[in-house]
Structure formats: C-alpha cells, structure tokens
Amino acid sequence: MGWLRENAFAIAIGTLLVSGGLLVVVLGYVSLVVYAALTAGVSLVGVVTDLAVPYLPVVAVLFVLLTVSTVGVSWGILRRLSLPKSERLGSAAERAGKRYPVLDELGVADSLTPPEPTxxxxxxxxxxxxxxxxxxxxxxxxxxxxxxxxxxxxxxxxxxxxxxxxxxxxx
Structure with missing residues (x-):
C-alpha cells in the first residue's frame, strides 16, 4: 500500500493520458465509420446499432477511467500547491470534515492547519x-x-x- 500511495499521482497522470488517448482513438474510429455510412447512403441507425454493441462498453470504461484519473490528478495538483495555512481555515475544514467524512479522509484539515510551533x-x-x-x-x-x-x-x-x-x- 505504501508504494501505491507514494506513486498515486504518477499513476493518475499515466491513466489520464492512456485513457484519454484511447478514448480519442475509439471516438475517432466511430466518427469515421458514421461519416462513411453517411456518405455511402447506408442506414445510419443500423451502423450506429452495430457500433454500439462492441464499442459502448469500451467507451464507458474509458470515460470512467478518464474521469477518475482527472479527479486524481486534480487532487494531486491541489495537494502540491502552496495553500495558505491558518487556524481559521483549519477549523473551518475540520468542521466541514465532520459534516462530510470524505474531506476528513482526504486530510483537508491537516493540509490547511499550520503545524504546532516547536x-x-x-x-x-x-x-x-x-x-x-x-x-x-x-x-x-x-x-x-x-x-x-x-x-x-x-x-x-x-x-x-x-x-x-x-x-x-x-x-
């Protein structure tokens, strides 16, 4: 679990790039097939139906991966930013963490609270x-x-x- 946590940001960037690239390729292929069907005068409904069966699950999985990795990269960037730290921000984040436990799990209050002076x-x-x-x-x-x-x-x-x-x- 330690290795995964240490490399989560790099994994999120890699997943974002791969899933985004594959999604562009798949959607580009589907667009070309639909364009070819339109120019050839073939029934568009039949072509779209034939494409939906094999490619819809692939597009759905790639879209979910792209969304999750985008959130991961965004969170990684936000964690690396130089956020202001103050007691007021920390206590507000702590109250929000009590209301929304996911914020507490992500450690938002810890990242906004200044460290105790030595x-x-x-x-x-x-x-x-x-x-x-x-x-x-x-x-x-x-x-x-x-x-x-x-x-x-x-x-x-x-x-x-x-x-x-x-x-x-x-x-």
Whole structure:
C-alpha cells in the first residue's frame, strides 16, 4: 500500500493520458465509420446499432477511467500547491470534515492547519515579546515556569534562556 500511495499521482497522470488517448482513438474510429455510412447512403441507425454493441462498453470504461484519473490528478495538483495555512481555515475544514467524512479522509484539515510551533519556536517568541516590552517580567517568568511544568524544557535550559533574555533586555 505504501508504494501505491507514494506513486498515486504518477499513476493518475499515466491513466489520464492512456485513457484519454484511447478514448480519442475509439471516438475517432466511430466518427469515421458514421461519416462513411453517411456518405455511402447506408442506414445510419443500423451502423450506429452495430457500433454500439462492441464499442459502448469500451467507451464507458474509458470515460470512467478518464474521469477518475482527472479527479486524481486534480487532487494531486491541489495537494502540491502552496495553500495558505491558518487556524481559521483549519477549523473551518475540520468542521466541514465532520459534516462530510470524505474531506476528513482526504486530510483537508491537516493540509490547511499550520503545524504546532516547536518548543524552540515558543521559547524564541516568548523571549522576543519580553525583549520588545510586550510582556512584563512576571509574565515572562510565569511562562518560563509553565515550560518547566510541561516537561518540554529542563530547569537548566530555562535558567539559560532567562539570563539571555535579561541580558538582551538590559543592553
């Protein structure tokens, strides 16, 4: 299943090209036969009936393959696009996924929700806010203590970050 998932986009493109090409060939052949029947004065109903029996199932299968592969290629292109990511889009997609489970299976909410910031990014943001004066020292200390309580950062690291932020703020 892993190989199929990894190569699904390439398979969809190949199926699109092959089914589209074969559909053009089959419909072109049918068109030529109908044109020949019209120019020869043969009954068009008889010719179309003779063609419908062997070619209608082939055209139907090719049309279904073409439709499915078009959807697959379109989905693959959309997944590869640089989509905007925000909490609002992610929560809207999550609500839509609850109402329409197929959206949840396709992972629409995951592709629109920004990733959770790492502990490093959270610490850097906290230090930036403190140095910029957006938060006071008490709030800064409380947030640092929360990192320790969550076990996401050890005490030694918090002390190092505290000293670095204090040094930056005073200079």
């Amino acid at each position: 502990t490093e990014e959270k610490l850097e943001e906290l230090k930036r806010r403190y140095v910029a004066g957006e938060i006071d020292e008490t709030t800064f200390e409380r947030e640092l203590d929360r990192f320790v309580a969550d076990d996401s950062v050890d005490d030694e690291r918090v002390n190092d970050e505290r000293e670095a932020a204090l040094d930056r703020r005073t200079s």
